[in-house]
Amino acid sequence: MKLLNKELEKAIEGAIQAAQDSGELPPFEIPAIPVSAPKRASQGDLSYPAMGLAKLARKNPLEIARMIVAKLPALDFAPELQVAPPGFINCFIASDYLKCQIDAIIAEGEALFQLEIGCGKPAQVEFVSANPSGPITIGHTRGAVVGDAMARLLEAAGYDVQREYYYNNAGNQMFKLGNSLKLRYRQQLGDVVELPPDYYQGEYLVDQAADLVAQHGDSLRGESWEFFRDAAEARMFDWIKRSLASIDIKHDAFFNETSLFASETIWTVLDRMRKNGHVYEAAHWEGADEDEIADVKAKGYEPATWFRSSSFGDEKDRVMVKSDGVPTYTLPDIAYHCDKLERGFDIAVNVLGTDHFSQAQVVKHGIRALGMDPAPIHVIFNQMVRAVRWNEKRGEYEAVKQSKRAGDFDTLDDLVEMTSADAVRYHMLARSPNSQLDFDVDQVVKQSNDNPVYYIQNAYVRCAGIFREAEERGFDDAGADLALLGEGELKFIRKALELGNVIEQAVINYEPHKIAFFAQELASVFHPVYDQVRVLHSEVPADTAKARLRFYRAAAVVFYRVLRLMGMSAPERM
């Protein structure tokens, strides 16, 4: 399928060039040609504001628009164009062309608007990346949904996409996890021991401890914290994968931070940074002010290993290796991204919460310090998600706490159980990553019968209903004459043809949420048509019914594609 706005952009650029060649327009560098869909139907399907050329050409924009239109080659999708003041070129897609697209849509099927932007080049989306210390929470879920949708869109744009999960099973948090389970195990055996407040308080460790007792009795009493950590980690990962699978998310690769330690990669990376002159040993960083120096002295730190990130624009230098010889999180993080880039991805998307903003900047500085180009790395920062509930007593919304260690959170599993996998995916996707998201749990549950999720899916269901009924009656669309279709059907096809552009924009701007809004708009064009345009009705002549049935087959293809791009199901019935 062609991207019509691109076709028009190319044609206009050629027309400007032709006008310059003939001397009707003065020579100037042709700027980007932004063709977009105007808000009003009376203004056409595609529009270009030629006003931007007025200054460059030193001519009246209306005159320029007329000149361009006169030079445009014949376009199969738009035989005539209109010029509107103060200088718009408006393009109306021809009805005949739209009718032809119906068979084209059906022919493309599940690969509808499969683009070639990526040319099969490798791309990676790293997302979720939660440490296996507890279940997937609502907070993780936003990143999971956004990341997976981004991956699906990159695939639609023609990239060979890998989904990766980066996790850390070393470090202090996992020490606490192991010990938390060990203490829970002892509690199950009747020992009177308490969990320190900074340990993992969640019920899930109590459950696991009970299972360990059931299976092994008290024979694990002598096991180390590492044993319990491994047991907890294995169970958590199993849980995390099942939770993600429940919303149709599956990673291709799991990258373990500890492998960077085992392979000594972190040290070779540090050496490379050092050789490039970006690393030094000191008790405090080079730009430290008097307060910081005093603070360091008070703490009695031995010299640590610093990365001179300030020379890349960072506000201060960062510790790579603490004075006790243990690397901070930053060093393996840089090593990991170095590894990623060396694996040759053209695009490496990273979905993170905004609380990692500074860290992501430091990693990019680190990549530069290695003499590498961080350009393939694109970070999608999700603003915080708060699960909120209405508090009757106080008469206001209050946040549902999500701290894993406090054991007070809503999990993805809870969310799916209360709503549905499709509802979770849609609601988490249908927002700009830059907007803070208050996920009103009760409201989403309440709206389950009246919300965009079902509004969109119902469009597909309605198509499927027609197909079922047609089959029962032995009616098919063979030999359909699409000339019998009306304006409503064509309006839907017009909207459907925007899908390619939506995919492209979502990919090049790293904005997967755009597909969710498009889905809603598409459904709102569909339903009024369905209401008016009957197929199997006594008053509809057979030849018209055939044409309409063919139309609904195309509509079903479009909705199926859109729903799958969002990771949602396309049910035959609801």
Next chain:
RNA sequence: GCCUCUGUAGCUCAGUGGACAGAGCACCGGUCUUCUAAACCGUUGGUCGCAGGUUCGAGUCCUGCCAGGGGCGCCA
């Protein structure tokens, strides 16, 4: 204090420097003898946080201010 994101209808939010700022929910009033009404049709609703600036044109770009979130660790 510094960095960053956000501020658009009663609520939740869209909005490529372009034409008269949109959707969902909520509210109000209509529509099921036809392929499922989880739908459709209609009505109501706005100083785009405030003030300047750039531009032929600003919700969109720049500056300042106000309000809210997040970050500023030899934590991850």
